[in-house]
Amino acid sequence: xxxxxxxxxxxxxxxxxxSWALRRNGARKAFLLLASYxxxxxxxxxxxxxILLSTLVDGLAGQQIHAAGxxxxxxxxxxxxxxxxxxxxxxxxxxxxxxxGSLNELLTWLGIGSSLPVLNLVLPVGISFYTFxxxxxxLDIYRRQLAPARSPLDLALFVAFFPQLVAGPIVLAKEFLxxxxxxxxWGSVDVRAAxxxxxxxxxxxxxxSDTLSPYVDAVHQAPDAVGAAGAWLSAAAFAAQIYCDFxxxxxxxxxxxxxxxxxxxxxxxxPYLTRSVGSFWTHWHITLGRWFREYLYFPLGGNRRGxxxxxxxxxxxxxxxxxxxxxxxxxxxxxxxxxxFVALERTRLGGALARLPMIPALIYVNLVWMVSMVIFRxxxxxxxxxxxxxxxxxxxPPSTGAVPIPPWIAPVLVxxxxxxxxxxxAELSRRWAALPGPLFGLTLGAAVGLAxxxxxxxxxxxxxxxx
Amino acid sequence: MRAPLSILxxxxxxxxxxxxxxxxxxxxxxxxxxxxxEFALEHADDYDVLFVGSSATMYGLRxxxxxxxxxxxxxxxxxxxxxxxxxxxxxxxxxxxxxxxxEEPARLAWVLYEEPLFDPLLWYPxxxxxxYVHWHDxxxxxxxxxxxxxxxxxxxxxxxxxxxxxxxxxxxxxxLAKEHLDLWLWRASALGRGPEIVNELLGRAEEARPSKEDxxxxxxxxxxxxxxxxxxxxxxxxxxxxxxxxxxxxAGITAAEAEAGPLAGGYDLAALESLLGDVRAAxxxxxxxxxxxxxxxxxMAALDAQGSAGEVLRFHLPDRYPELNPIELRxxxxxxxxxxxxxxxxxxxxxxxxxxxxxxxxxxxx
Numbered sequence: 001x002x003x004x005x006x007x008x009x010x011x012x013x014x015x016x017x018x019s020w021a022l023r024r025n026g027a028r029k030a031f032l033l034l035a036s037y038x039x040x041x042x043x044x045x046x047x048x049x050x051i052l053l054s055t056l057v058d059g060l061a062g063q064q065i066h067a068a069g070x071x072x073x074x075x076x077x078x079x080x081x082x083x084x085x086x087x088x089x090x091x092x093x094x095x096x097x098x099x100x101g102s103l104n105e106l107l108t109w110l111g112i113g114s115s116l117p118v119l120n121l122v123l124p125v126g127i128s129f130y131t132f133x134x135x136x137x138x139l140d141i142y143r144r145q146l147a148p149a150r151s152p153l154d155l156a157l158f159v160a161f162f163p164q165l166v167a168g169p170i171v172l173a174k175e176f177l178x179x180x181x182x183x184x185x186w187g188s189v190d191v192r193a194a195x196x197x198x199x200x201x202x203x204x205x206x207x208x209s210d211t212l213s214p215y216v217d218a219v220h221q222a223p224d225a226v227g228a229a230g231a232w233l234s235a236a237a238f239a240a241q242i243y244c245d246f247x248x249x250x251x252x253x254x255x256x257x258x259x260x261x262x263x264x265x266x267x268x269x270x271p272y273l274t275r276s277v278g279s280f281w282t283h284w285h286i287t288l289g290r291w292f293r294e295y296l297y298f299p300l301g302g303n304r305r306g307x308x309x310x311x312x313x314x315x316x317x318x319x320x321x322x323x324x325x326x327x328x329x330x331x332x333x334x335x336x337x338x339x340x341f342v343a344l345e346r347t348r349l350g351g352a353l354a355r356l357p358m359i360p361a362l363i364y365v366n367l368v369w370m371v372s373m374v375i376f377r378x379x380x381x382x383x384x385x386x387x388x389x390x391x392x393x394x395x396x397p398p399s400t401g402a403v404p405i406p407p408w409i410a411p412v413l414v415x416x417x418x419x420x421x422x423x424x425x426a427e428l429s430r431r432w433a434a435l436p437g438p439l440f441g442l443t444l445g446a447a448v449g450l451a452x453x454x455x456x457x458x459x460x461x462x463x464x465x466x467x
Numbered sequence: 468m469r470a471p472l473s474i475l476x477x478x479x480x481x482x483x484x485x486x487x488x489x490x491x492x493x494x495x496x497x498x499x500x501x502x503x504x505e506f507a508l509e510h511a512d513d514y515d516v517l518f519v520g521s522s523a524t525m526y527g528l529r530x531x532x533x534x535x536x537x538x539x540x541x542x543x544x545x546x547x548x549x550x551x552x553x554x555x556x557x558x559x560x561x562x563x564x565x566x567x568x569x570e571e572p573a574r575l576a577w578v579l580y581e582e583p584l585f586d587p588l589l590w591y592p593x594x595x596x597x598x599y600v601h602w603h604d605x606x607x608x609x610x611x612x613x614x615x616x617x618x619x620x621x622x623x624x625x626x627x628x629x630x631x632x633x634x635x636x637x638x639x640x641x642x643l644a645k646e647h648l649d650l651w652l653w654r655a656s657a658l659g660r661g662p663e664i665v666n667e668l669l670g671r672a673e674e675a676r677p678s679k680e681d682x683x684x685x686x687x688x689x690x691x692x693x694x695x696x697x698x699x700x701x702x703x704x705x706x707x708x709x710x711x712x713x714x715x716x717x718a719g720i721t722a723a724e725a726e727a728g729p730l731a732g733g734y735d736l737a738a739l740e741s742l743l744g745d746v747r748a749a750x751x752x753x754x755x756x757x758x759x760x761x762x763x764x765x766x767m768a769a770l771d772a773q774g775s776a777g778e779v780l781r782f783h784l785p786d787r788y789p790e791l792n793p794i795e796l797r798x799x800x801x802x803x804x805x806x807x808x809x810x811x812x813x814x815x816x817x818x819x820x821x822x823x824x825x826x827x828x829x830x831x832x833x
Contacts, residue, residue, distance in 0.1 A: 408661075408665045437472060440473060441474060442476040445481035449488060450484050452656045453657040
């Protein structure tokens with residue numbers, strides 16, 4: 001069930017009405033939990049067991065870590081149990097086949113016959129997101145930054161809360177659990193801001209991302225059928241597509257949560273307007289960067305052990321971040337490229353880059369992003385090499401069979417740029433929501449009417465659902 | 468008070484802009500639909516007679532020959548327009564005809580309508596194709612849903628899909644009704660039409676074929692021999708290979724028609740009466756016909772026998788109209804070639820004149 005489907009709108013309308021009709025906080029949370037499980041079951045009910053297992057293990061681990069008081073070995077043992085179970089599930093479902101396949105290839109190449117079994121497991125939707133959320137719960141209790149959840153219901157709802165369950169933002173337990181202590185008040189919900197945010201997210205995903213998607217898909221399916229112009233246009237289109245897809249989803253997630261009375265963290269702040277790759281990562285998928293900073297970069301030593309170690313730590317974080325996005329060498333390479341650039345920016349070269357005027361700096365960041373995203377999007381390294389070759393080639397596209405450039409791609413790219421810049425920099429959402437009621441209603445209705453023709457017949461799954 | 472006012476304002480803004488978008492969304496260009504409908508709407512006042520039907524009509528009826536023959540038979544000055552469109556079924560044809568009738572065409576005296584079967588099944592796998600979407604206005608959608616109880620079974624290849632639908636588990640017709648409502652929603656909101664609207668506004672829309680000049684030259688008739696569509700060529704090549712089967716096919720029609728029973732409960736008489744009523748309300752007279760498509764039509768035989776829609780001219784009957792049987796007159800199993808179209812057009816004019824004379828009626832408004 002995608003946020004842009006009509007059945008989700010019906011589902012959410014029902015959940016919204018019932019949740020606000022329930023006067024007792026406990027009943028409301030129980031209902032939201034059931035709704036969340038129902039939402040997930042609409043994808044694949046079989047994987048609900050993984051969410052329940054993760055919730056049970058972290059509930060138990062959190063209690064035991066807290067109860068162990070000053071007994072460090074006991075605290076560590078329970079934390080390890082949480083890490084083993086959560087990361088074990090993630091590794092089994094997401095990475096086992098990748099590592100087994102890669103090892104088989106390596107051993108075969110070395111002449112040592114090997115046939116580790118490949119399991120062909122289906123990747124449970126959202127596993128990377130909720131695993132990181134539940135880990136934050138155990139880790140924060142271990143670091144004495146959080147008390148265990150007041151009830152199993154709170155913990156279960158934190159893990160499964162449907163607006164952010166399958167594609168984030170990655171919420172930390174310490175910022176969400178306190179919100180469950182009391183029933184939210186409808187009067188404190190900024191309905192207009194939430195409606196605007198939902199609408200903007202809807203437009204980004206359904207009208208812009210899904211419209212760009214067929215062209216990008218066509219180019220990546222036939223990288224040899226484009227010339228340099230087509231390849232660069234496809235790279236720009238994918239940069240716009242993935243931004244609209246992912247930030248659109250999180251906009252809708254934040255808006256849905258807000259309408260239910262809860263606050264989710266911001267995940268994007270005009271990343272394409274940043275002036276360094278390091279800064280980019282504090283504006284793109286902010287909650288993932290925050291998670292890695294808190295639970296990987298700092299434990300590795302952060303920047304406390306000198307510039308060299310800091311650069312290495314950053315590189316490790318981006319390598320892991322690449323793997324978090326997917327179990328393939330394309331993601332590993334993509335993570336390494338970003339790690340290298342971020343580490344490089346910590347050197348003297350970074351100082352020179354920081355002094356660049358705005359336009360060259362923007363070009364630098366966006367070039368790194370667009371080129372690296374060709375690798376990210378490609379099904380394998382060969383496909384990426386083909387398309388990158390086309391981008392930097394002077395050869396003309398083939399005279400027959402070339403992927404045609406749709407005439408409407410320019411207005412859609414302009415629309416994506418406008419959404420990116422205008423909404424986030426000019427705070428148009430806030431200004432729109434502040435209009436007098438009837439004028440707000442009239443303009444929102446007109447905007448919806450304008451957006452409807454751009455909704456595609458078959459919405460593509462969110463790109464980040466695959467992670 | 469502010470919240471209801473805001474909601475009302477939302478509705479007003481939504482409907483106003485959405486209707487503008489629906490108006491801007493072009494008709495599907497496929498099979499000449501857009502070109503022919505736009506031509507018919509622009510020239511609604513120029514014609515006395517309108518042929519409405521499928522590709523059998525589009526390729527098979529030559530208005531200028533029809534008019535010449537009528538003049539020879541004592542009905543001079545009749546102008547006819549061929550509004551046949553490839554693949555146009557009854558509901559789509561009724562929708563197109565109603566769009567023309569809404570223009571209140573001043574001269575229109577007769578609507579000659581091909582084989583109104585009113586089949587509410589959605590046969591194409593791609594249900595949201597533009598051809599299906601465009602005719603699903605509120606009325607046509609309700610008419611199609613109304614007709615569902617009369618249908619015995621869905622297309623075989625869709626049975627499983629309907630059985631798996633949450634509504635289809637109760638009755639496959641509910642799943643089909645949902646598809647019709649879905650198509651209505653897509654039409655009413657111009658969903659998914661953005662790229663077409665932009666192309667239209669930028670003047671980059673797919674060129675409508677046939678051209679308006681060609682349509683004006685032949686009053687809507689299209690020479691199948693000059694139609695460049697690959698499907699048209701393939702059908703011709705197939706016919707050249709299997710032309711020997713033509714005689715068997717004609718024999719099959721005769722046999723099937725002989726066995727045709729009375730008009731069964733499975734025919735949507737209400738939809739037909741509604742359509743005929745609309746034609747009469749526009750000041751025109753309806754006349755139904757079956758094209759020589761090489762297929763039998765037991766329902767039209769029954770309708771003809773019942774008489775509630777007047778005489779049905781059944782040109783597909785090989786014994787009644789042997790002039791249309793020669794294989795040399797055919798392009799493929801379903802369509803006449805240009806010479807065949809000339810023969811059928813004269814034959815049609817003769818039958819039409821016979822009916823006019825019998826009724827003391829005129830082919831033109833008095």
